[in-house]
Amino acid sequence: MKGNVMTREMTGAEMVIQALADQNVEHVFGYPGGAVLPIYDAIFSQNQVRHILVRHEQGAVHAAEGYARSTGKVGCVLVTSGPGATNAVTGLTDALCDSIPIVCITGQVPTHLIGNDAFQECDTVGITRPCTKYNYLVKRIEDLPRVLHEAFHIASSGRPGPVVVDVPKDIQFAKGVYSKPKDFPHTGYKPKLKGDMDKIKQAIDLMAHAKRPLFYTGGGVVNSGKAACDLLRELVKLTGYPITSTLMGLGAFPAADPKWIGMLGMHGTLEANMAMHDCDVMICIGARFDDRITGRLDAFSPGSKKIHVDIDPSSINKNVKADVPIVGDCAHVLEDMIRLWRTGAIHPDKKSLQMWWTQIDNWRSRKSLAYRSSNDVIKPQYAIQRLYELTKDKDVYITTEVGQHQMWAAQFYGFQEPNRWMTSGGLGTMGYGLPASVGVQLAHPKSLVIDIAGEASVLMTMQELSTAVQYRLPIKIFILNNNYMGMVRQWQELLHGGRYAESYSEALPDFVKLAEAYHAHGIRCAKPADLDRAIKEMIAIDKPVLFDCVVDPKENCFPMIPSGRAHNEMLLGDAGVSAEDAITEEGKVMV
Amino acid sequence: MNAPSTTHYPAAPTAQKLETHTLSVLVDNEPGVLARVIGLFAGRGYNIESLTVSETEHRQHLSLITIVTTGTPMVIEQIKHQLDRLVPVHHVVDMTLAGNAIERELAMVKVKGKGDNRVEALRLADAFRARVIDATTESFVFEITGATDKIEQFINLMLPLGLVEVARTGIAAIMRGPEGM
Numbered sequence: 001m002k003g004n005v006m007t008r009e010m011t012g013a014e015m016v017i018q019a020l021a022d023q024n025v026e027h028v029f030g031y032p033g034g035a036v037l038p039i040y041d042a043i044f045s046q047n048q049v050r051h052i053l054v055r056h057e058q059g060a061v062h063a064a065e066g067y068a069r070s071t072g073k074v075g076c077v078l079v080t081s082g083p084g085a086t087n088a089v090t091g092l093t094d095a096l097c098d099s100i101p102i103v104c105i106t107g108q109v110p111t112h113l114i115g116n117d118a119f120q121e122c123d124t125v126g127i128t129r130p131c132t133k134y135n136y137l138v139k140r141i142e143d144l145p146r147v148l149h150e151a152f153h154i155a156s157s158g159r160p161g162p163v164v165v166d167v168p169k170d171i172q173f174a175k176g177v178y179s180k181p182k183d184f185p186h187t188g189y190k191p192k193l194k195g196d197m198d199k200i201k202q203a204i205d206l207m208a209h210a211k212r213p214l215f216y217t218g219g220g221v222v223n224s225g226k227a228a229c230d231l232l233r234e235l236v237k238l239t240g241y242p243i244t245s246t247l248m249g250l251g252a253f254p255a256a257d258p259k260w261i262g263m264l265g266m267h268g269t270l271e272a273n274m275a276m277h278d279c280d281v282m283i284c285i286g287a288r289f290d291d292r293i294t295g296r297l298d299a300f301s302p303g304s305k306k307i308h309v310d311i312d313p314s315s316i317n318k319n320v321k322a323d324v325p326i327v328g329d330c331a332h333v334l335e336d337m338i339r340l341w342r343t344g345a346i347h348p349d350k351k352s353l354q355m356w357w358t359q360i361d362n363w364r365s366r367k368s369l370a371y372r373s374s375n376d377v378i379k380p381q382y383a384i385q386r387l388y389e390l391t392k393d394k395d396v397y398i399t400t401e402v403g404q405h406q407m408w409a410a411q412f413y414g415f416q417e418p419n420r421w422m423t424s425g426g427l428g429t430m431g432y433g434l435p436a437s438v439g440v441q442l443a444h445p446k447s448l449v450i451d452i453a454g455e456a457s458v459l460m461t462m463q464e465l466s467t468a469v470q471y472r473l474p475i476k477i478f479i480l481n482n483n484y485m486g487m488v489r490q491w492q493e494l495l496h497g498g499r500y501a502e503s504y505s506e507a508l509p510d511f512v513k514l515a516e517a518y519h520a521h522g523i524r525c526a527k528p529a530d531l532d533r534a535i536k537e538m539i540a541i542d543k544p545v546l547f548d549c550v551v552d553p554k555e556n557c558f559p560m561i562p563s564g565r566a567h568n569e570m571l572l573g574d575a576g577v578s579a580e581d582a583i584t585e586e587g588k589v590m591v
Numbered sequence: 592m593n594a595p596s597t598t599h600y601p602a603a604p605t606a607q608k609l610e611t612h613t614l615s616v617l618v619d620n621e622p623g624v625l626a627r628v629i630g631l632f633a634g635r636g637y638n639i640e641s642l643t644v645s646e647t648e649h650r651q652h653l654s655l656i657t658i659v660t661t662g663t664p665m666v667i668e669q670i671k672h673q674l675d676r677l678v679p680v681h682h683v684v685d686m687t688l689a690g691n692a693i694e695r696e697l698a699m700v701k702v703k704g705k706g707d708n709r710v711e712a713l714r715l716a717d718a719f720r721a722r723v724i725d726a727t728t729e730s731f732v733f734e735i736t737g738a739t740d741k742i743e744q745f746i747n748l749m750l751p752l753g754l755v756e757v758a759r760t761g762i763a764a765i766m767r768g769p770e771g772m
């Protein structure tokens with residue numbers, strides 16, 4: 001793979017690696033097998049693209065997702081045909097749901113055997129059609145260079161997503177001419193970046209006259225990039241309006257800023273959800289009105305005019321009717337908004353805004369995230385708070401598994417910067433966090449990378465600890481071990497009369513010994529008094545660490561909007577300030 | 592508060608009025624493109640009432656897919672956006688919203704019978720400007736083109752006269768006037 005010659009004759013397998021190199025891919029996560037051996041051979045004889053051997057193809061995709069989300073680049077995966085491809089499906093679906101750019105190259109049986117039920121054949125393009133943004137079966141060597149480069153273009157542009165390129169083995173052996181293409185086969189694919197100026201003017205007009213405005217932002221701002229996050233900060237500063245964000249949008253706006261009112265949605269703060277319910281102008285930027293956010297649709301923010309900025313027209317008016325729909329990229333639209341706001345001689349209604357902030361502060365004073373602390377058992381919320389306090393000044397990246405621990409991480413770990421928070425939001429894939437942290441650590445070798453895990457989730461992809469050990473990736477797996485599939489238990493308590501069918505984590509391994517078996521480091525901590533020291537030990541060790549943090553098994557995650565309820569019908573934990581004790585009369589009426 | 596929920600999903604929306612729309616979808620004619628379109632409808636639970644496909648611009652390898660679908664106005668809007676975001680899709684035009692489209696389909700109708708029935712079938716076919724494209728002493732195959740309701744009407748009339756079977760193309764649609772899509 002040497003030489004800079006733009007056009008050269010080479011095999012299909014070499015083209016795959018050359019295209020990755022030309023796309024500046026430094027790492028590809030993969031697992032070999034018969035149908036990709038020529039590509040592995042091509043990997044062997046070059047050193048531009050480094051292959052990371054995972055332990056399961058699902059892990060390869062999650063690692064690539066972590067890599068992608070923490071860098072803004074495309075994550076790259078290489079797997080074999082049949083079981084290799086089917087094992088990747090969960091990861092691909094996860095990336096589709098969370099708009100993560102992935103290019104996944106799958107081996108396929110030789111073209112003459114396709115459809116023949118050949119050994120390790122599966123209909124990869126058929127199986128992955130609904131779980132990719134796009135996919136290809138390459139049947140001619142002439143098509144391969146253009147397809148490979150188009151795959152990167154499609155994965156990373158517009159609303160990002162996973163793309164599969166299925167390459168039959170005979171195509172990998174075939175020789176052809178490689179060049180970096182200037183144009184792509186699909187001329188109809190042109191994501192719209194600039195928003196419609198008339199619409200943006202309408203939006204600014206609404207915003208300027210708002211009495212109870214609210215920014216509701218999401219993963220799309222992170223997708224759009226650092227510039228979009230900076231512009232969002234600027235617009236919030238200019239307007240002085242409150243801002244909340246979805247799970248996927250955390251970090252786009254700093255949690256330490258007073259304008260930040262916490263995450264919204266099912267497990268969001270009281271102030272964020274009440275503000276959503278009562279606002280008169282909602283400014284939605286790069287979020288998709290997911291059902292974890294809206295709750296009961298007919299009671300969703302009934303009195304507000306809704307501005308919705310999204311690059312994907314199908315996200316707009318899907319669940320909630322937008323009054324001002326703006327199709328475009330967040331950064332582009334935010335830039336126009338800021339310009340119009342600055343030049344528009346805008347005089348916001350100071351008095352109404354003052355009242356709005358007073359109202360929000362009342363809700364805040366209810367302390368909806370409060371929990372009962374304990375000296376005997378570690379409260380999971382406390383564990384996250386301590387983890388945050390002891391790591392916040394470091395260069396830190398957080399991934400999570402799925403469950404209560406994920407929600408506590410979202411509530412109690414303050415994210416100040418984008419791309420620092422990797423979680424499976426849309427698909428909610430248990431087993432995401434550990435492999436994702438492998439990908440993050442590879443991209444940021446000097447940083448502190450922590451997977452906040454649950455004891456059940458982490459067992460789903462535990463084998464990737466072996467990958468971390470092999471590549472000396474000092475990831476920290478911080479397990480909030482509550483001995484339950486806590487999130488399931490919480491729902492059973494709520495919806496099924498406390499009949500905890502199969503949600504107890506029976507026969508757990510000894511995580512410390514398990515760590516040692518993997519040649520990693522194990523720590524167990526069960527006492528609040530020991531926690532700080534144990535966390536410091538975890539941080540200090542330059543090795544993968546499995547931290548078994550034994551927490552209160554009965555703790556539930558609050559606040560919570562029970563499904564089918566409106567934002568102003570939240571369930572609070574019993575430790576918050578009661579409505580009666582909250583400061584003003586309005587506060588009582590509102591809750 | 593309303594009755595306690597037993598699921599962690601929001602309730603189904605209350606019934607809304609359904610509309611029928613004809614969509615013209617211009618796509619790259621490549622392997623699997625139809626599977627993508629149909630898979631979208633199946634996967635998202637949209638209805639397909641009628642579907643026709645054919646390559647219409649050979650040099651650019653473009654095919655026109657005409658789909659008749661039903662849904663609430665919000666769902667129809669979703670369908671159009673979901674189609675539009677498929678990578679090989681160039682345009683989606685809602686012929687029903689555009690308002691001035693011509694819609695036609697072709698049917699071949701086989702009728703078996705003798706005596707009066709046979710005479711009556713032939714007479715009706717003439718009235719509907721259906722052509723006889725096959726005949727035996729005891730049967731006809733008629734070819735009829737027209738809007739869907741005309742074809743439905745013709746088939747209904749043939750029913751008591753010995754209707755055997757029908758083959759229909761599904762709807763093709765085009766806009767009136769000089770402009771293309």
Ligand SMILES: Cc1cc2nc3c(=O)[nH]c(=O)nc-3n(C[C@H](O)[C@H](O)[C@H](O)COP(=O)(O)OP(=O)(O)OC[C@H]3O[C@@H](n4cnc5c(N)ncnc54)[C@H](O)[C@@H]3O)c2cc1C
Binds near residue numbers: 097309
């Ligand atoms: C157990 C569990 C509990 C959960 N509870 C909550 C909760 O309480 N609160 C919560 O918020 N979430 C929660 N979630 C996550 C939830 O399921 C969704 O994943 C999340 O709310 C979606 O975030 P989003 O709206 O920001 O959309 P994303 O999935 O991040 O989608 C991004 C949107 O932005 C658009 N976009 C992408 N790129 C751009 C661009 N460049 N410019 C403009 N637009 C762009 C996309 O088209 C899309 O519409 C939970 C998940 C789990 C697993």
Ligand SMILES: Cc1ncc(C[n+]2csc(CCOP(=O)(O)OP(=O)(O)O)c2C)c(N)n1
Binds near residue numbers: 405454455458487488
């Ligand atoms: C692959 C997968 N299977 C099942 C679920 C359903 N589920 C959601 S949370 C959860 C329990 C997670 O338990 P644990 O990892 O211990 O986290 P906790 O809620 O206890 O913090 C389950 C089973 C899921 N999200 N993903």
Ligand SMILES: [Mg+2]
Binds near residue numbers: 455456482485
């Ligand atoms: Mg647990």
